[in-house]
Amino acid sequence: MTVRVMLAWEGGAGRGHISTLRSIARALDGLAICDAAVNNMQHAAELAPYCDLVFPGSAFGIDSSRRTMGGDEPICSWADHLGDLGFGDAEFLIARLGWWIETLRARASSVVVADFAPLATLAARILGLGSAVIGTGYLAPPPGLERFPILVPSLTVAHYDEADLLTAVNAALAHYGTAPLARFSDIYQSHLSLPQTIAALDAYAGQRDAPYLPPVEASTPLAADGDEIFGYFSTDEPRDEPLMEALRRLGPLLRLHLPGLSPAQIETLAAAGVKVTPGPLPLADIAARSRLCLNAGQHGTLTMAMAMGLPQFAIPRHLEHAYHADRGRDLGCVDAITRFERDPAAIVARIMASYENAAQRQRARSVAMDYRDQLCGPVRDLLAQRLAPLLA
Numbered sequence: 001m002t003v004r005v006m007l008a009w010e011g012g013a014g015r016g017h018i019s020t021l022r023s024i025a026r027a028l029d030g031l032a033i034c035d036a037a038v039n040n041m042q043h044a045a046e047l048a049p050y051c052d053l054v055f056p057g058s059a060f061g062i063d064s065s066r067r068t069m070g071g072d073e074p075i076c077s078w079a080d081h082l083g084d085l086g087f088g089d090a091e092f093l094i095a096r097l098g099w100w101i102e103t104l105r106a107r108a109s110s111v112v113v114a115d116f117a118p119l120a121t122l123a124a125r126i127l128g129l130g131s132a133v134i135g136t137g138y139l140a141p142p143p144g145l146e147r148f149p150i151l152v153p154s155l156t157v158a159h160y161d162e163a164d165l166l167t168a169v170n171a172a173l174a175h176y177g178t179a180p181l182a183r184f185s186d187i188y189q190s191h192l193s194l195p196q197t198i199a200a201l202d203a204y205a206g207q208r209d210a211p212y213l214p215p216v217e218a219s220t221p222l223a224a225d226g227d228e229i230f231g232y233f234s235t236d237e238p239r240d241e242p243l244m245e246a247l248r249r250l251g252p253l254l255r256l257h258l259p260g261l262s263p264a265q266i267e268t269l270a271a272a273g274v275k276v277t278p279g280p281l282p283l284a285d286i287a288a289r290s291r292l293c294l295n296a297g298q299h300g301t302l303t304m305a306m307a308m309g310l311p312q313f314a315i316p317r318h319l320e321h322a323y324h325a326d327r328g329r330d331l332g333c334v335d336a337i338t339r340f341e342r343d344p345a346a347i348v349a350r351i352m353a354s355y356e357n358a359a360q361r362q363r364a365r366s367v368a369m370d371y372r373d374q375l376c377g378p379v380r381d382l383l384a385q386r387l388a389p390l391l392a
Contacts (some may be wrong), residue, residue, distance in 0.1 A: 003391045006109040007036040007051070008100075008120035011060040011085060012139070014234035015259070015280070016300040018043040020115045020134060020196070025050035027383035032391055035107050037120070042259065053107070058099045058119065060085040075319055076158055078141055078203075079148040079184060082118070083160030087187075093172035097123050101176070104129065111390050115139070118187045122169070125189070126176045130390040134194035136215070136299040137202030138320050142193065144207075145185035151203055151323045192390055194383070197299065198374040201327045213386070214377030215303040221287040222368060223308040228275075229355060230286050230310075231256040231294035232301050235317050238265060240339075243315065246347035248272045253355070255289065257281055283308075292355045297325035297336065306333060307375040309368030311361050313354040315339060315347070333364040 037057030100123030193210035252273035328334025
C-alpha cells in the first residue's frame with residue numbers, strides 16, 4: 001500500500017517554505033502520495049502538481065501583546081518567538097492539535113514532514129505517526145536543548161519563561177493522553193531531522209546529531225561580472241514606505257522581485273526605471289546580470305547568493321533575518337542595516353557602498369569557493385534517500 005505523507009507548514013511567510021515542501025514532494029514522487037496543509041496559499045500553485053491535495057492548514061498568528069506590555073523590546077530567542085505564537089496557552093494548543101489530529105486521520109496520513117510546523121510534529125507524536133522536521137538550522141532546532149540560546153548578542157531580554165511554555169505544552173499532550181516532554185525544545189523530537197543549511201549559518205551548530213542537507217541545488221551557477229542590483233523580498237516590505245522609497249531611488253540599477261506590490265507601487269517603481277519582475281528570476285539571469293544581491297537576510301536567498309559568489313546587502317525584518325545577516329557579515333560577504341533605519345537616502349547610500357565595494361565582492365567569491373561543496377548538492381536525490389526509511 002502506498003504511504004500517504006502530510007507536508008505541513010504552520011508559521012512564517014515567504015515563498016521559501018513552499019519551495020521546501022515542493023522539493024520534498026518531488027523527491028517522494030512515485031514513492032508516496034503527498035498532501036500539503038500550508039500556512040497560506042499565495043504560492044501554493046507551485047506545489048499543487050506534486051500533491052494529491054493542497055489546502056489551507058492550521059496557521060500561526062503572532063500575538064506580541066505580552067511582550068510589548070513593558071515596551072517594544074524585540075524577541076531574543078526562538079522560545080520568545082514560539083511564545084508570541086501561543087505556546088504558553090494550553091487551550092490554544094489543545095485546539096490546534098485537535099485540528100491536526102482530525103486532519104491527519106481524515107487524510108489517512110502515515111508520515112508528517114514538517115517545515116516550521118511544530119504542532120503538526122506533536123500531533124504525529126500523539127497519533128504514533130512517523131515524522132520528520134525539515135528547515136533552515138534556525139527553523140529546525142534540535143531537541144534536547146536545556147534552553148534556546150540568545151541569537152543576537154545585542155538582544156538579551158527573554159520575555160517568556162521556557163518552564164511556563166513547557167507546562168502549557170505538557171498540559172495539551174496530557175489532554176490527548178500523551179506522555180510529557182522533558183524540555184521545551186523537545187517539541188522538535190521526530191524520527192528524522194533534516195537541517196537544510198551549513199554549520200556557518202546554523203544557530204545550533206555543534207548541538208545536533210543530524211547531518212546537514214545542502215540548501216542549494218548543484219546546478220546553481222556562479223556569478224559573472226554583472227552591473228545590476230538584484231533585489232528579492234518576500235514579507236511585509238511593500239508596507240514599509242521608507243524602504244519602498246529607497247528601492248525607487250535605486251532606479252535602473254535595480255531588478256526587483258517583490259510579491260505583494262500594488263499596481264500603483266509597480267507603476268511608481270517602473271517610472272523610476274526599476275525593472276520589476278512579476279515572477280522569480282531564473283538563476284542563470286541573476287548570475288549573469290548581478291553585481292549585488294539585495295534582500296532581507298532570508299536564508300534561501302542568502303545561501304543562493306553565497307553559492308553564486310554574489311556580495312549581499314541585507315535589510316532584516318525580524319530576528320531570523322538579523323541572525324542570518326550577522327552570520328553572513330561574519331563571513332565577509334554580507335553588509336546589513338537594521339529595519340529601524342528610516343532614512344531612504346541613508347539606506348541607498350549604504351546599498352551603493354556595498355555595490356562599489358571591491359573587497360566585499362572579492363570576499364563573496366572566496367566564500368563561494370570555500371563553501372560551495374556544503375551549500376550545493378543534489379537536493380532531490382538526498383531528500384529521497386534520507387526520507388526512505390520513514391516510508392518503509
